[in-house]
Amino acid sequence: MxxxxxxxxxxxxxxxxxxxxxxxxxxxxxxxxxxxxxxxxxxxxxxxxxxxxxxxxxxxxxxxxxxxxxxxxxxxxxxxxxxxxxxxxxxxxxxxxxxxxxxxxxxxxxxxxxxxxxxxxxxxxxxxxxxxxxxxxxxxxxxxxxxxxxxxxxxxxxxxxxxxxxxxxxxxxxxxxLTPKQHDEVFAAVSHLPHVLSFALVHNLAQRENRDLLMSFAASGFRDFTRIAASSPEMWRDICLANRDALLVELHQYMQELTALNHALLEMDGARLEEIFRIARSVRSNWMPQ
Amino acid sequence: MxxxxxxxxxxxxxxxxxxxxxxxxxxxxxxxxxxxxxxxxxxxxxxxxxxxxxxxxxxxxxxxxxxxxxxxxxxxxxxxxxxxxxxxxxxxxxxxxxxxxxxxxxxxxxxxxxxxxxxxxxxxxxxxxxxxxxxxxxxxxxxxxxxxxxxxxxxxxxxxxxxxxxxxxxxxxxxxxLTPKQHDEVFAAVSHLPHVLSFALVHNLAQRENRDLLMSFAASGFRDFTRIAASSPEMWRDICLANRDALLVELHQYMQELTALNHALLEMDGARLEEIFRIARSVRSNWMPQ
The missing domain is CATH 3.40.50.720 (NAD(P)-binding Rossmann-like Domain)
Structure with a gap:
């Protein structure tokens, strides 16, 4: 003892x-x-x-x-x-x-x-x-x-x-x-935002008349991307509200990123798209969950 | 024979x-x-x-x-x-x-x-x-x-x-x-958009000075959400350009979904957030990859 x-x-x-x-x-x-x-x-x-x-x-x-x-x-x-x-x-x-x-x-x-x-x-x-x-x-x-x-x-x-x-x-x-503030900023970026994005994708498909057709063709990429959309709605509501300010900052940054991608698509800017995808792949491939 | x-x-x-x-x-x-x-x-x-x-x-x-x-x-x-x-x-x-x-x-x-x-x-x-x-x-x-x-x-x-x-x-x-048009619309929704969203998240983090700190706290939710961000940049550039019109439609719809979520967060509308998450979880939980 x-x-x-x-x-x-x-x-x-x-x-x-x-x-x-x-x-x-x-x-x-x-x-x-x-x-x-x-x-x-x-x-x-x-x-x-x-x-x-x-x-x-x-x-x-x-x-x-x-x-x-x-x-x-x-x-x-x-x-x-x-x-x-x-x-x-x-x-x-x-x-x-x-x-x-x-x-x-x-x-x-x-x-x-x-x-x-x-x-x-x-x-x-x-x-x-x-x-x-x-x-x-x-x-x-x-x-x-x-x-x-x-x-x-x-x-x-x-x-x-x-x-x-x-x-x-x-x-x-x-x-x-970490400090409490650092903690909440870090997790807004690497956890809370991804959860919101995954929920948003499935919710958007769920609104559609042809959602069963759409989902019937979803494969392993969709499966992994949306796994966290099966998380607890109550818990994630509370997390979003508790960490609202940091999450709003992340959401705005992400929407700017999508606006840039939208622009590259509109312009048929293949070089820009490839550059974005290449940087993402490089960072993701070199990352190992700890 | x-x-x-x-x-x-x-x-x-x-x-x-x-x-x-x-x-x-x-x-x-x-x-x-x-x-x-x-x-x-x-x-x-x-x-x-x-x-x-x-x-x-x-x-x-x-x-x-x-x-x-x-x-x-x-x-x-x-x-x-x-x-x-x-x-x-x-x-x-x-x-x-x-x-x-x-x-x-x-x-x-x-x-x-x-x-x-x-x-x-x-x-x-x-x-x-x-x-x-x-x-x-x-x-x-x-x-x-x-x-x-x-x-x-x-x-x-x-x-x-x-x-x-x-x-x-x-x-x-x-x-x-499917018809060719149906095919491209379906896969824009359940495959091409998720790939773009996953690339976008990792690319956005990759731009930051504190990206190593951020990535060091990423866990299994991030791992699955970003698995497809390790896909081939050339192949996905080509897919995005080839299916640009359907992908732009999906991207616009998704950005509207994020705008609605952003609004619910700003308003501290917990009931709305929970409803979105609940619908998403229900649809995702009832879906099985085929």
């Missing part, structure tokens, strides 16, 4: 992310007990039976004061409320971490609702997940070789950030740091 | 498509001899050693008069020239077929350069291929369960179309028919 990173971890939202974090830390013997909170007692009981949590909690006062880490692994939409409800119960050394896909909004909630505890709140975004969800999909190796982005606050102590970093490293993740 | 579909087939361009067609027909004992023409004698010798062609040809007059089928499997850019050079050598019963990704342009070339033989020219587009190319990548099952679209001309005899259809069915393909 002496080299356990956390004696007690409390997880809000024992789904794919929260559950996998719990399993990964347990596999490393890095945690004593794990208490789960959530809106569904059925889900919590399932998580207990799966060995993800030690037990489910019922009383913030009783569970949070001696917790080493509180992990907010719920949808971002629930976080402001949870922060407000837990703040007065947190122990002086309790670390708090989230796992939201956007950081500017979560940080804003924390400054407002975890005010007295802001030095112990370390925002995090694990780049993992995908189509599956729920505790049954949780697995100890979900974060193996995946990126986790921390967006530490100026108020955070070096020790707080180091412990959160170590926790994710024990999960097998590769941890990097 | 009595039930062979073709006694003699001549293939221009013994690459992935031409070579796989040859191997597939041979596996069904559907062809007597296969003669290859191409710009590289080295490629033709390789194709012969791989058992794809019986021998390479050197004389149009000698090879084309008694051919049952001439298959134009070169890039579309070479087809007009080849048609002009072979027309006077074709036998009265020789069928001619292409494999171009666009049909309006190839049909126009045929009306101009295969004028006297137009009733025997059946345009075809096998929906197969991908990243690999060349005779070494050819395989007998490339077209298995893949779609092949024929765009017969009003001048074609029923017999000519039936024989071309049967040839592709022997390759294991599922054959459908």
């Amino acid at each position: 002496g080299n356990q990173l956390f004696r007690k971890v409390v997880i809000f939202g024992v789904g794919l992310i929260g559950g996998s974090f719990a399993l990964a830390l347990q596999r490393k013997n890095a945690v004593g007990e794990i208490i789960g909170f959530g809106r569904s007692s059925q889900t919590l009981e399932q998580a207990r039976q799966l060995g993800i949590i030690t037990r489910s909690g019922s009383d913030f006062e009783a569970e949070l004061g001696d917790a080493d880490l509180v992990f907010l692994a719920t949808p971002v939409g629930q976080m402001a409320d949870i922060m407000a409800r837990i703040e007065s119960c947190l122990g002086p050394h309790t670390l708090v971490m989230d796992a939201g896909s956007t950081k500017g909004d979560v940080v804003e909630y924390a400054y407002r609702n975890l005010t007295a505890h802001i030095d112990r709140f370390v925002p995090a975004h694990p780049i993992a997940g995908g189509e599956q969800s729920g505790a049954v999909a949780a697995r100890a190796d979900l974060f193996h070789e995946k990126k986790v982005v921390l967006t530490p606050l100026p108020e955070n102590s070096a020790d707080a950030v180091a412990r959160i970093r170590l926790a994710w490293q024990l999960c097998g993740a590769r941890v990097s740091e | 009595g039930n062979q579909l073709f006694r003699k087939v001549v293939i221009f361009g013994v690459g992935l498509i031409g070579g796989s067609f040859a191997l597939a027909l041979q596996r069904k004992n559907a062809v007597g001899e296969i003669i290859g023409f191409g710009r590289s004698s080295q490629t033709l010798e390789q194709a012969r050693q791989l058992g794809i062609i019986t021998r390479s040809g050197s004389d149009f007059e000698a090879e084309l008069g008694d051919a049952d089928l001439v298959f134009l499997a070169t890039p579309v850019g070479q087809m007009a020239d080849i048609m002009a050079r072979i027309e006077s050598c074709l036998g009265p019963h020789t069928l001619v077929m292409d494999a171009g990704s666009t049909k309006g342009d190839v049909v126009e070339y045929a009306y101009r350069n295969l004028t006297a033989h137009i009733d025997r020219f059946v345009p075809a587009h096998p929906i197969a291929g991908g990243e690999q190319s060349g005779a070494v990548a050819a395989r007998a099952d490339l077209f298995h369960e893949k779609k092949v679209v024929l765009t017969p001309l009003p001048e074609n005899s029923a017999d000519a179309v039936a024989r071309i259809r049967l040839a592709w069915q022997l390759c294991g393909a599922r054959v459908s028919e």
